[in-house]
Amino acid sequence: MPQMQLVKCTINGKATETTVDVRASLTDMLRNDYRLTSVKKGCEVGECGACNVIIDGECFNSCIYLAVWADGKSIMTLEGLIGPDGELSDIQQAFIDEAAVQCGFCTPGFIMTAWELLESGKEYTRDELRKLLAGHLCRCTGYENIINAVETTMKKRLGKA
Amino acid sequence: MYDMKALYEAKSVPDAISLLQEHPGARILAGGSDVLVQLREGKLAGLEFVSIFKLDELRGVSLEQDGTMRILPLTSFSHVARDPIVNRCVRVLAEAVDKVGGPQVRNIGTIGGNICNGVTSADSASTLVAYDAVVEVTGPEGVRQLPISEWYVGAGKVALRPAELLTAILIKKESYEGYAGFYIKYAMRNAMDIATLGCSVNVKLSGDKKTVADARVAYGVAGPVPMRAKSAEEAARGKPVSEETVEAAAQAALADVNPRTSWRATKEFRLHLVEELARRALKEAINRAGGEI
Numbered sequence: 001m002p003q004m005q006l007v008k009c010t011i012n013g014k015a016t017e018t019t020v021d022v023r024a025s026l027t028d029m030l031r032n033d034y035r036l037t038s039v040k041k042g043c044e045v046g047e048c049g050a051c052n053v054i055i056d057g058e059c060f061n062s063c064i065y066l067a068v069w070a071d072g073k074s075i076m077t078l079e080g081l082i083g084p085d086g087e088l089s090d091i092q093q094a095f096i097d098e099a100a101v102q103c104g105f106c107t108p109g110f111i112m113t114a115w116e117l118l119e120s121g122k123e124y125t126r127d128e129l130r131k132l133l134a135g136h137l138c139r140c141t142g143y144e145n146i147i148n149a150v151e152t153t154m155k156k157r158l159g160k161a
Numbered sequence: 162m163y164d165m166k167a168l169y170e171a172k173s174v175p176d177a178i179s180l181l182q183e184h185p186g187a188r189i190l191a192g193g194s195d196v197l198v199q200l201r202e203g204k205l206a207g208l209e210f211v212s213i214f215k216l217d218e219l220r221g222v223s224l225e226q227d228g229t230m231r232i233l234p235l236t237s238f239s240h241v242a243r244d245p246i247v248n249r250c251v252r253v254l255a256e257a258v259d260k261v262g263g264p265q266v267r268n269i270g271t272i273g274g275n276i277c278n279g280v281t282s283a284d285s286a287s288t289l290v291a292y293d294a295v296v297e298v299t300g301p302e303g304v305r306q307l308p309i310s311e312w313y314v315g316a317g318k319v320a321l322r323p324a325e326l327l328t329a330i331l332i333k334k335e336s337y338e339g340y341a342g343f344y345i346k347y348a349m350r351n352a353m354d355i356a357t358l359g360c361s362v363n364v365k366l367s368g369d370k371k372t373v374a375d376a377r378v379a380y381g382v383a384g385p386v387p388m389r390a391k392s393a394e395e396a397a398r399g400k401p402v403s404e405e406t407v408e409a410a411a412q413a414a415l416a417d418v419n420p421r422t423s424w425r426a427t428k429e430f431r432l433h434l435v436e437e438l439a440r441r442a443l444k445e446a447i448n449r450a451g452g453e454i
Contacts, residue, residue, distance in 0.1 A: 059265045133264075
């Protein structure tokens with residue numbers, strides 16, 4: 001018999017609960033129980049950032065985070081950025097405008113880290129942005145357009161663009 | 162799914178200790194950025210785990226009445242890096258843990274886990290060794306403290322007894338007051354990498370900033386465990402603040418270390434780094450302490 005446990009948490013603003021196998025990662029729970037497929041399974045060892053989600057305001061690779069640890073937490077995935085009528089958020093639109101998306105597999109992870117740093121309301125240099133985005137691998141874009149998208153959104157939000 | 166036989170979530174420190182007593186083969190799981198990755202690789206497959214991740218009582222940094230800094234073991238790297246007390250008293254530690262992995266890893270990885278896995282390349286370890294940190298563990302027989310020099314007993318092995326848990330890392334006031342330091346992580350990439358060699362130095366200068374009153378030099382990956390370079394320290398202690406002193410200390414460090422060849426780098430390259438990083442870190446530490454070279 002697998003060891004099961006109840007996990008109550010808030011996901012994208014909605015109170016939820018489900019019973020998970022204690023061996024499940026948060027990636028497993030978000031994808032399988034909640035069909036939040038923006039959370040990608042990439043390396044599954046915390047190196048590529050494709051499974052990145054926000055937990056209580058900070059970014060975490062959900063592949064190396066036990067689903068049971070999510071109990072009592074507030075989680076946000078890319079789906080949580082979309083408006084009630086499917087409108088894209090500023091950072092999602094910026095990724096499109098700056099051609100920061102090619103295959104798209106790394107995009108949700110990048111956008112969630114970008115969201116965390118944009119929410120801080122701080123202005124970062126390009127070098128600082130590189131460091132803050134360093135937990136994500138992109139095999140298509142060469143990163144420049146991704147950094148452009150984050151920088152442009154940051155400047156817009158700060159009224160400097 | 163992780164290949165765990167069972168998971169026990171501790172509700173408190175005493176609960177964690179009794180869980181570890183009830184399940185003698187169980188491994189402690191803190192942030193999991195090391196343990197869960199090893200599980201994925203099959204290394205710890207099929208074992209029982211005691212998770213202490215949810216023990217918020219083991220998070221935070223505080224100053225005790227006598228000025229001792231108390232860092233609780235589940236404090237994440239990013240929280241250590243941002244902590245005002247850490248930044249004021251032991252800035253080098255804040256800078257060292259900010260070099261671990263990448264942002265998400267720094268949000269989940271804990272400073273306690275970083276020294277409990279006994280790994281020589283741990284970014285916090287050489288700095289904690291340089292600061293003469295004291296390790297506090299709690300077990301069935303109560304609380305005991307030991308100097309970090311007695312903590313590492315071999316590659317990947319620390320002095321934790323069965324059912325014991327790291328409950329604090331302490332840095333005494335006399336270890337940090339008046340000292341300035343610098344940590345250099347040499348790695349092949351700027352992020353998401355493990356140190357090829359790490360060197361953490363702190364120095365205290367005389368009142369006129371002309372003499373090195375004290376110097377502490379510590380390394381990661383210069384041997385099986387994080388270590389102090391006592392010869393290098395002796396070569397600098399009591400000597401004038403000068404290029405010659407830095408040079409002598411950097412060369413003396415070679416007598417203290419015992420690096421090996423691994424896929425990351427050869428022994429020869431590591432020896433080169435031992436000398437060069439000591440030179441650079443010492444100079445920067447002296448500059449930060451107000452000395453001029």
